[in-house]
Amino acid sequence: MQYWLMKSEPDTFGIDDLKSRGREHWDGVRNYQARNFMRDQMRKGDKIFFYHSACSEPGIAGIASVVKEAYPDHTAQNPESKYYDPKASADDPRWYMVDVKFEKKLKRLIPLGELKRNPALEGMTLLKKGNRLSIMPVEEAHWQAILAMV
DNA sequence: GCCAACGTTGGC
DNA sequence: GCCAACGTTGGC
Incomplete structure (x- = not known):
């Protein structure tokens, strides 16, 4: 099992939103390094620190876990979406979530x-x-050290 | 709102 | 393949 940290802007989607939804797809990642982590390394059951970024109180707000491994991010193919990417297609989805x-x-x-x-x-x-990566691996020692700070 | 740091694009 | 210009992230 691997540990991760994922950033989200609480004004858009914070830990309380995830709590009330229970489960959510992590769409809108448009950075190759972050995508590769999701697509190639994230496995079901992995644990995630939910980080609040670009807000008045940046920091680690909660814990989530992976329930479904990478699949195409359909918002990339939707011209109506703010995450639309004209270079994405059904044959080559380009982005994953x-x-x-x-x-x-x-x-x-x-x-x-x-x-x-x-x-x-x-x-x-x-x-x-x-560092501007929105998804990154977390070493187990760091994971434990952070839990000890709560 | 500012701005440093970074990633991406596109001309050459 | 280089690199300047541009756009975005994200802390402060």
Whole structure:
């Protein structure tokens, strides 16, 4: 089993939205590195930190898990969608998504600032300068260290 | 709203 | 294949 971190903007779709929906497809990923992680490495049962980005309180808000492995992101083929990509087609879907399920909300949101100050998290991808990846693997030691901060 | 860092596009 | 221009992300 592998651990992940996925970013989402709470103004659009936050941990409370996932909680009320129970399960959701992770559409709209339009970055090759993030796509490759989903398509090639994400497996059913993998655990995910749900991260709130681009908001007043960035940080880790909860936990989700993978319930369906990668399949074509149909929003790429829908001209009405804001995620529409004219280069995507049924033959070559280009973009993929997984389905995730709500596991739990952390008792408190772990702010980015605290993550940065925790020496146990040194080297974590999320904390690297200029990192803009919306999906990234998390080392087990980092996963555990973050759970210990709750 | 600003801006640094990064990814992508497209001309050459 | 290079690289400038552009668009986006995301913290502050």
